[in-house]
Amino acid sequence: MSVVSPMRTPAETGLIERFKAVRDSLPGTPETARQRDEAFALIEAGGLPHRRVEEWKYTDLRSVMREAPPLAGRPSLAETDAALATGTAFTAVEATRLTFVNGHLVTMDAIPDGIEVTALAQALVEGDPRLARMGGLAVAKDNAAVALNAAFMADGALIEVGEGVKLERPILLRFINTGSQPFATSPRVLLLAGEGASLTLIESHEGPLGVAYHSNVVVEIAGGSGVDLTHLRLNAEGDEAIALSTLMVSLGADARLATTGTVVGGHVSRHQLFLAFEGENSTAYLGGATMLADKDHADTTLVVDHIVPGCQSRELYKTVVDGEATGVFQGKIIVRPGAQKTDGQMMSAALLLSDGASMNNKPELEIFADDVVCAHGATCGELDDELLFYLMARGLPRPQAEALLVQAFLGEALEAITLDDVREELTELVAQWLAGRAKEHAT
Structure with a gap:
């Protein structure tokens, strides 16, 4: 009986070789290693996602990713200082800053009372029990970008905000990439927000021009009952970067989330957002503004999972496309059985500024309850x-x-x-x- 082996691209072969080479040197316990193996098995079995995979239909990562650059190591002091000098996003914003250079936590401001911050590399080595909350969102379990991050994550941050803590200043996560040769980063941030906590989390992503680096960032927020979360994100990655980012949020009862993303950088980017309503009577606003030119490609993909009754979600995304660029919006609202009184409204609007510009809109509703108010819409036009x-x-x-x-x-x-x-x-x-x-x- 013959054995059929799947044909692999150079990038897929490179990823397999890279994982074998670095697996034992990545931080973590034997349990972490097992989880890494499990995550990478998804990639090894199915390869990089491509257009025949429905949720990646408009962003063919297999054809876009031509090589698997080496995982960036921890930067030297000189490299850190040089990178910090290049970071320009939100420098005037008063915030508690955590700075990551090439995926590694290198500096952080004085941490306010009520917050605990641990470098993820340290938490992985120590087997911090709070890491059990990582990767718990069901709708993101088999996602290829999340699996790649889980396999290669080397550092990041574990942040815990105590019950009832109300932060006056935002937490700013500065992801600064630097280098003159292709490299890859896979930082991960897990934020645990206790019951009744209130905070603003800002992400900025920056990188060098003319360098074909790969960035794959996952930020995960587990919000307890009554939390008030504001999340803001800026993608100002380099002009040749392949930038993947994922935001995963779970909300308890009577919670509020407002998140807005802005895209002005990256040659190929995909921002994923997975939201699960796990407690009743919670609300969420998800929005974004994207600007594309030349032959750039930006994909916004979101899944809003209404698991329990009485929750409300609003989505509004605006995309401006110029040159021969391509925009993508894929949004799905899922209403589970029993999630009655759900109110979900989703809208994507695109503005095409040239004849060569294109936009792919794919809004979806999956409704398994009968007492709901849900709608979606998409528009695409010229000035x-x-x-x-x-x-x-x-x-x-x-x-x-x-x-x-x-x-x-x-x-x-x-x-x-x-x-x-x-x-x-x-x-x-x-x-x-x-x-x-x-x-x-x-x-």
Whole structure:
């Protein structure tokens, strides 16, 4: 009987060889090693996800990932100092900063009372019992990006916010990638928010231009009953980067989540969001603004899992696509049996600024309960000619008129950000992107 072996790409072969080479040197207990083996077995068996895998239909990672660059080691002091000098995101925001360089926790500010922060590498070696909460979200169990992160994670952070703690300053996770040759990073952050806690978590992701590095970040939040969580994320990765990021959130009863993501960087990026309502009467707002040009590709994929009754979710994502870029939005709302009184509304809107731009929208509803209010929608179009004419007739040059309309289009998503300094910085990034576009079209 013949044995059929699957054909592997150079990247898949490289990943298998890389895992065998580094497995025993990665931090953790024998139980951690077993979990790594289990996670990597998903990749070894099925390979990298491709267009025939439904949830990766529009982002063919197998064809995009041509090689498996080496896992970045812990940076030297000189490399850390150089990387810190290049990090520009949210420098004016008053926050408690945790800085990761090439996936390793290198610095952190004084930690306020009521919070405990442990480097993930240390927690893995010590077998910290709180790590049992890691990877518990059912809807993300077989996700390829999460599995790759679980197999290769070398560092990150374990953050615990105590019951009833209300943080006045945000926690800012600065992920700064640096190097002149291709490399890969797989940091992981687990945040445990105790009952009644209130906090804002900000992520910034930055990296060098002209370097084809791979970033795969997973941030996991386990929220207890009554928590109030605000989450903000900026992707300003390098122009040749393949950037994967995942946010996984579980909410207890009477909890609130508001998350907004902004994408201005990365050659190929995919941001995944998995949310599970595990307690009744909780609410969530999920939103984002994405700006794409050249031949860039950005994918936003989310799954909102209504497991219990009486929860509300709202999703609003705006995408602006220029050049020959491609945008992707895949959103799924699942209403489980018994999750009555669910209220879920999802909307994706895209603005195409060139003939070569494209957008793939795939909103879905899976409803297994009968007393619900759920809807989804998607729009895709060009700038309104009448509005353009109106602005230009009042003396505005066409590039400026277009910029005003694009800013208004994206503004609805950014207005959901309640932190003034963060919202202003992101609005300025939109303005810079538009200014660059206007300059390029003028030449």
